[in-house]
Amino acid sequence: MGSSISHETYESINEDFYDGKKYYAKFTEDYFAEGACRYAFMGTLYGKGPRNKTKCVTKVFKDEAASKLKNWVPEIAASKRAFRYAQHFQENYFPRISGSASEIEFLIPLLAQMKNISGINLLWFIEAFKDERYVKKRSMVAIEPFIEGSYEKFNSNGGYEKQGGLHSIVNTFSHWTWHVSGHKYMVCDLQGVKSGRKYILTDPAIHSAGREFGATDLGAFGMERVLGNHTCNNFCEQLGLGNPYTGIPVASGPRSTTYSFQVTEEDMMRADQRRASLYPYLPAIFE
Structure with a gap:
C-alpha cells in the first residue's frame, strides 16, 4: 500500500x-x-x-x-517598487483627490x-x-x-484599460507613476481584487527607460502603448497629469500581459534605445 x-x-x-x-x-x-x-x-x-x-x-x-x-x-523587484509607489501615492497624493476613498496595495x-x-x-x-x-x-x-474576492484585470502592459468610472483610480495610479518618475517608470498590468476600500494587486509590470524588470518590461514602447490607450479621468485632472498621446491613435495590445518576445524586433530595439517619440525624460519627483 x-x-x-x-x-x-x-x-x-x-x-x-x-x-x-x-x-x-x-x-x-x-x-x-x-x-x-x-x-x-x-x-x-x-x-x-x-x-x-x-x-x-x-x-x-x-x-x-x-x-x-x-x-x-526582476518580478520581485517590480512588486517591491510598485509597493513603494503605492505607499507614496497613498501618503502624499490621495489627500489631494476628492471622490476616492480607495487604497492600493501590492503583494510581494x-x-x-x-x-x-x-x-x-x-x-x-x-x-x-x-x-x-x-x-x-x-x-x-x-x-x-490567496486573495478572497472577485479577481479583475484593470489594465495591461500593452495598452488594454478597463473602461468605466468605478476603477478610475487604478488607471490614474499607472499614469501618475509615469509622471512622478520623470517619465522613466510606469507601473501597469494591474490586476487583483477590490476588498472593501482596498485594491489588493498582484503581478504588476513596470515599463522602465532602461528595461530593468524582465520580459514584461517593454520600455518606452510599452509606456507609449499604455498612455496612448489611457483615457484621463477626473482623478488625473485633479493631479494635473498630462498625457502627450491624448488624441493620437496608438494600437492597443491584448487584455493579457504582453511579453517582450511577443512584439516586433523593431519595437524592442526602439525600447532598448530608450527612445520615446513624444516626451522627454525629466528629473524625477519620486522613484
Missing part, C-alpha cells in the same frame, strides 16, 4: 515582506488559473510566522528553462525552490509515480497570499 504526497517547496529564500518570516508551501497537482507564461496553483503556507496554515497561491513558469531564480528576481511574493513533486510512494520510500506535468523538482516558484 502506498502513500500520496503533494507538491511541496523548500522554505522560501526570502523573508515575508509583512512579518519577516520564511515559509514553505504545499499545493495542488492541478492549476486553477493560467496566463501566457505561468500556471497558478492553490495551496497552504507553513512556517513559524502568523501566516502558518493560511491559503496561498503558488505560481510556476510554463517553460522549465524560465523557472530559474534569475527570471523571478516569496520565492522558493521545489522540494517534492506530487505522486505516489510505494512502501513509504519507493517512488512509483511523480506528477511532473506542470512543475519539476528544483524549479523556482513564487508564493503569494
Whole structure:
C-alpha cells in the first residue's frame, strides 16, 4: 500500500515582506488559473510566522528553462517598487483627490525552490509515480497570499484599460507613476481584487527607460502603448497629469500581459534605445 504526497517547496529564500518570516508551501497537482507564461496553483503556507496554515497561491513558469531564480528576481523587484509607489501615492497624493476613498496595495511574493513533486510512494520510500506535468523538482516558484474576492484585470502592459468610472483610480495610479518618475517608470498590468476600500494587486509590470524588470518590461514602447490607450479621468485632472498621446491613435495590445518576445524586433530595439517619440525624460519627483 502506498502513500500520496503533494507538491511541496523548500522554505522560501526570502523573508515575508509583512512579518519577516520564511515559509514553505504545499499545493495542488492541478492549476486553477493560467496566463501566457505561468500556471497558478492553490495551496497552504507553513512556517513559524502568523501566516502558518493560511491559503496561498503558488505560481510556476510554463517553460522549465524560465523557472530559474534569475527570471523571478526582476518580478520581485517590480512588486517591491510598485509597493513603494503605492505607499507614496497613498501618503502624499490621495489627500489631494476628492471622490476616492480607495487604497492600493501590492503583494510581494516569496520565492522558493521545489522540494517534492506530487505522486505516489510505494512502501513509504519507493517512488512509483511523480506528477511532473506542470512543475519539476528544483524549479523556482513564487508564493503569494490567496486573495478572497472577485479577481479583475484593470489594465495591461500593452495598452488594454478597463473602461468605466468605478476603477478610475487604478488607471490614474499607472499614469501618475509615469509622471512622478520623470517619465522613466510606469507601473501597469494591474490586476487583483477590490476588498472593501482596498485594491489588493498582484503581478504588476513596470515599463522602465532602461528595461530593468524582465520580459514584461517593454520600455518606452510599452509606456507609449499604455498612455496612448489611457483615457484621463477626473482623478488625473485633479493631479494635473498630462498625457502627450491624448488624441493620437496608438494600437492597443491584448487584455493579457504582453511579453517582450511577443512584439516586433523593431519595437524592442526602439525600447532598448530608450527612445520615446513624444516626451522627454525629466528629473524625477519620486522613484
